[in-house]
Amino acid sequence: MEGSSSNKFSLRRLTGSVTSRFGVTALLALAVLAPFLVQNDYYIQLCTEILIASLLAISLNFLIGYTGLVSLGHAVYLGVGAYAFALLTKNVYPSMWAGLIAAGASCAILAWFMGVFCVRLAGLYFAMLTLAFSQVVYTVAYYWRDVTGGDDGMLGIPKPEIGIPGAFSISLESFTNFYYFVLFIVAALIFLAWKIANSPFGRVLQAIRENPERVEFIGLPVHRYKLYAFIIAGTLGGFAGGLYSTFQGYISPDLLYWTQSGEIVLMTILGGMYSFLGPAFGAGMLLFIRDTVLNFMEYWRIVVGGILVLLVLFLPGGILGFFEGWASRSSIGGNDGDDARS
Amino acid sequence: MELDVSFWLTQFLNGLANAMVLFLIASGLTILLGVLGVLNLAHGSFYMLGAFLIFSSSIIKNPSWFWVGLLLAPLVVAGFGTIIEAFCLRPLYGRERLYTLLLTYGFTLILDDLVLLIWGRDYKSVPIPALFEGRLTIGDFSYPVYFLFIIAVGPLLGVFLWFILNRTNFGKLIRAAATDSEMLDALGVNVNRVFTGVFALGAWLASLGGILAAPMRSVEPGMGVEIIIESFIVVIIGGMGSYLGAFVGAVLIGMLKAFGIEILENFAMIFIYALVLPILILRPRGLFGETTI
Numbered sequence: 001m002e003g004s005s006s007n008k009f010s011l012r013r014l015t016g017s018v019t020s021r022f023g024v025t026a027l028l029a030l031a032v033l034a035p036f037l038v039q040n041d042y043y044i045q046l047c048t049e050i051l052i053a054s055l056l057a058i059s060l061n062f063l064i065g066y067t068g069l070v071s072l073g074h075a076v077y078l079g080v081g082a083y084a085f086a087l088l089t090k091n092v093y094p095s096m097w098a099g100l101i102a103a104g105a106s107c108a109i110l111a112w113f114m115g116v117f118c119v120r121l122a123g124l125y126f127a128m129l130t131l132a133f134s135q136v137v138y139t140v141a142y143y144w145r146d147v148t149g150g151d152d153g154m155l156g157i158p159k160p161e162i163g164i165p166g167a168f169s170i171s172l173e174s175f176t177n178f179y180y181f182v183l184f185i186v187a188a189l190i191f192l193a194w195k196i197a198n199s200p201f202g203r204v205l206q207a208i209r210e211n212p213e214r215v216e217f218i219g220l221p222v223h224r225y226k227l228y229a230f231i232i233a234g235t236l237g238g239f240a241g242g243l244y245s246t247f248q249g250y251i252s253p254d255l256l257y258w259t260q261s262g263e264i265v266l267m268t269i270l271g272g273m274y275s276f277l278g279p280a281f282g283a284g285m286l287l288f289i290r291d292t293v294l295n296f297m298e299y300w301r302i303v304v305g306g307i308l309v310l311l312v313l314f315l316p317g318g319i320l321g322f323f324e325g326w327a328s329r330s331s332i333g334g335n336d337g338d339d340a341r342s
Numbered sequence: 343m344e345l346d347v348s349f350w351l352t353q354f355l356n357g358l359a360n361a362m363v364l365f366l367i368a369s370g371l372t373i374l375l376g377v378l379g380v381l382n383l384a385h386g387s388f389y390m391l392g393a394f395l396i397f398s399s400s401i402i403k404n405p406s407w408f409w410v411g412l413l414l415a416p417l418v419v420a421g422f423g424t425i426i427e428a429f430c431l432r433p434l435y436g437r438e439r440l441y442t443l444l445l446t447y448g449f450t451l452i453l454d455d456l457v458l459l460i461w462g463r464d465y466k467s468v469p470i471p472a473l474f475e476g477r478l479t480i481g482d483f484s485y486p487v488y489f490l491f492i493i494a495v496g497p498l499l500g501v502f503l504w505f506i507l508n509r510t511n512f513g514k515l516i517r518a519a520a521t522d523s524e525m526l527d528a529l530g531v532n533v534n535r536v537f538t539g540v541f542a543l544g545a546w547l548a549s550l551g552g553i554l555a556a557p558m559r560s561v562e563p564g565m566g567v568e569i570i571i572e573s574f575i576v577v578i579i580g581g582m583g584s585y586l587g588a589f590v591g592a593v594l595i596g597m598l599k600a601f602g603i604e605i606l607e608n609f610a611m612i613f614i615y616a617l618v619l620p621i622l623i624l625r626p627r628g629l630f631g632e633t634t635i
Contacts, residue, residue: 070440117623123439124381125626128578132622135571136615143612259567262383262447269444299459305451312445313433 027277031183035176044175046291050284051179051186052243057267057279058193059236064265065273066197067229068209069119072127073134074264076114077107077234079256080137081241083148086157086251096160096172100185100242107238108231110137115230119223122212131258138256153252157245172246182243189239190280196232197276205229266308272318281320348483353600359489359558361596362496366551367569368576368588369503370544376583377520377540379439380431383446386570387453388545391419392552393561394457397466408471416549423545427538435537450567457563466561492554499550500589506543507585516540520583575618581631590629 030037034047056078063069081103088102089095114133121129141148148154159178163169172178196202204225207215216222245251254260263286271282286304293300315322371385392415399411426449434441474488507513515536518526527533551569559565576595580587595614602610621628 064440070443117619121622121626124375124582125622127381127443128574129619129622129626131571131574132578132615132618136612136619139611139615258571262450265444266447269440299455301451302455302459305448305455308448308451309430309445312441312448313430316437316441 024277028187031187035179041175044179046287048175048179048182048247050287051182052240052247053264053267053283053287054280055186055189055243056237056240056264057271057283058190058276059233059240060264061268061273061276061279062193062197062205062229062233062236064268065275065279066202066205066209067226069122069226069229070127070265071118071130071233072258072261072265073114073130073132074233074237075256075258075260076130076134076137077111077237078241078244078260078264079141079251079253080110081107081238082245082251082255083141083154083241084238085242085245086154087147089158089160089246090154090156094158094160096162096181096246099160099246100239103242103245104235104238107241108235110238111231111234112227115227115234119226119230131261134256134261135258138253138258141253141256148253151253153250153254155250157249157251159246159249178247182247185239185243189236193232193236194276201225201228266304269318270308270311272321272324274317275320275324278318278320282318285319351483352485353604354597355485355489355493357596357598357600358496358593359492359596360599361592362492363551363555364569364572364576364595365496365589365592366499366554367548368573368580368592369500369585370547371573372577372580372583372585372588373516373540374544375577377516377523378431378435378442378537380442380446381439382541382544383443383570384426384449384453384566385446385544385548385573386566386568387450388419388423388548388566389552389555389569390457390563390566391422391453392416392549393468393556393559393565394461394466394552395419395549396553396556397461397468397561400468405472408473412550412553415553416546419549420542420546424538424542427541428534431541432534432537454563454566461563463563468556468561470557488557492558495554499547503547503585512536512539572614575614578618578628579621581628584628584630587628587630 031047031051035044038044038047056074059077060071060074063071063074084102084106085099089099092098114130118126118129118133142151144150159172161169161171162181170177170181172181197205204215204220208222208225212222215225241255244255267282267286268279269282270285271280272278275281289304289307290300293303311318317325367385367389370388371382374380374382374385395415395418396408396411399407399415401407402410404410430445430449431442434445470486470488474486474491476487477484478487478490505513507516515526515531516539518531519533519536519540523533523537526536572595576588576591578591579594580589580591594617598613598617599610602613606612
């Protein structure tokens with residue numbers, strides 16, 4: 001946003017220790033073994049939800065962490081992706097792949113349309129316009145009863161089996177099967193996001209975050225790059241929405257409400273927006289805390305809100321950002337002073 | 343025909359009453375944006391706190407409950423705002439704006455649950471204060487007195503605010519801080535104290551809005567996150583930091599909602615967005631916005 005001078009986090013942090021090869025391998029191993037470790041349908045479902053939320057938060061971080069655009073309307077992709085999946089699989093053709101493609105494609109088109117207008121603005125105005133767009137979609141979903149079911153939402157969204165017709169098929173009705181399916185999709189998409197983030201294109205985005213004027217002077221079309229980032233974020237978010245739709249089997253316009261967008265921003269910052277996997281970490285934290293708190297009282301917001309306030313005040317780099325900074329400081333011996341802030 | 347005229351007049355007055363409540367919230371929000379550069383997501387929570395505090399004061403069966411609440415509740419909320427600003431927002435001014443957004447979002451979550459904890463989940467209704475009970479009848483037309491009271495209070499508070507901003511020393515400092523807070527600081531003014539004062543003023547106004555709205559709406563947890571969206575829209579239309587803009591924006595939204603419901607039931611909000619999106623796209627600084635944030 002405005003005060004880019006405060007971005008004291010080094011870009012190196014994006015490829016920091018936790019996202020190193022060892023860290024990623026360990027994380028992936030943990031994710032693969034998770035169903036055996038928890039041995040409990042309830043927790044397998046929680047892990048599935050965390051995976052989907054991770055994809056959502058990482059997709060938003062393309063805008064916040066990489067491009068420096070704070071979107072307050074990211075829930076629009078969660079919702080539109082979810083509705084696209086539900087409408088296609090329920091009304092047209094019950095296929096998992098077709099549903100997911102519909103979710104991603106519809107969000108890509110929507111993001112393209114919204115992005116054309118949004119990327120011309122910066123800072124709070126960008127945040128406001130994304131918020132306004134998402135609220136429009138919320139209002140439409142809420143009142144267009146014939147298609148979306150209004151505030152009753154849509155029930156009975158299927159989990160179509162996958163496989164080659166005639167040859168073999170895998171049912172996704174079991175929690176474990178579905179978990180692995182989500183893990184496969186999410187891991188593939190996060191890997192794709194990682195490739196994009198570390199491509200020359202991703203570097204340009206970071207340069208735009210640090211200093212858009214300078215990028216403009218170099219001769220790069222800043223608006224167009226921002227638009228691409230907007231579309232990538234939206235498309236990935238749409239896939240997360242599609243997965244969420246089939247995961248829950250039930251969707252409602254609440255998915256599109258602005259507080260949902262706030263929650264995704266929260267996940268991103270909680271984990272650390274200047275770290276690639278930080279948002280995923282934040283998603284896991286938020287859902288885990290909510291779940292834990294809900295076990296003994298219904299007031300999870302007060303706990304999460306309190307943690308958020310403390311985090312903003314004392315750990316502005318996010319939790320993973322803090323640990324990465326700490327790890328790089330202790331291993332290299334505080335080489336560059338860039339990390340002093342965290 | 344006679345009936346038709348009174349119907350539209352009723353809609354017009356309803357719209358105006360809602361607009362005045364909206365104006366109280368949006369004016370604080372826009373001043374906060376103009377002076378502090380903070381998009382306060384917790385502003386709706388201050389509105390909610392005001393409404394719940396007046397509910398608590400309505401339980402006291404003394405006829406003066408409304409006036410005691412009207413006087414004390416906004417002071418309590420303003421004090422609360424002072425604490426939030428001084429201890430939590432102040433350390434963040436040097437950093438990216440994003441952090442103030444997150445902090446106020448955190449307080450939205452906390453206050454939502456705090457209200458649930460204290461007052462419980464069920465809807466509350468606040469009675470109309472005894473002085474304003476009943477309806478005013480002129481010929482065939484009759485209208486609730488309390489709504490007329492709100493319609494009168496709005497402009498009065500508007501003038502009061504205008505007076506504070508334009509005719510007092512504090513107002514001069516606020517305007518100076520909006521233009522260039524660093525310069526003001528260099529001139530030896532305690533800018534932090536100005537900021538705290540502005541935040542407290544905003545919280546005071548928002549809770550006042552909640553108090554006035556309480557008897558005509560249901561008081562419930564979550565009312566804050568709903569009103570904040572409409573207030574943002576008012577601020578966007580009027581222009582961030584523009585006080586006149588907040589008034590015009592509030593009246594526009596109030597009218598659009600009141601008449602939009604008649605034209606297309608349920609889709610009144612669509613009219614509002616149909617107004618807001620072009621404004622944001624074509625005139626991001628709003629109708630009256632001049633200050634650069």
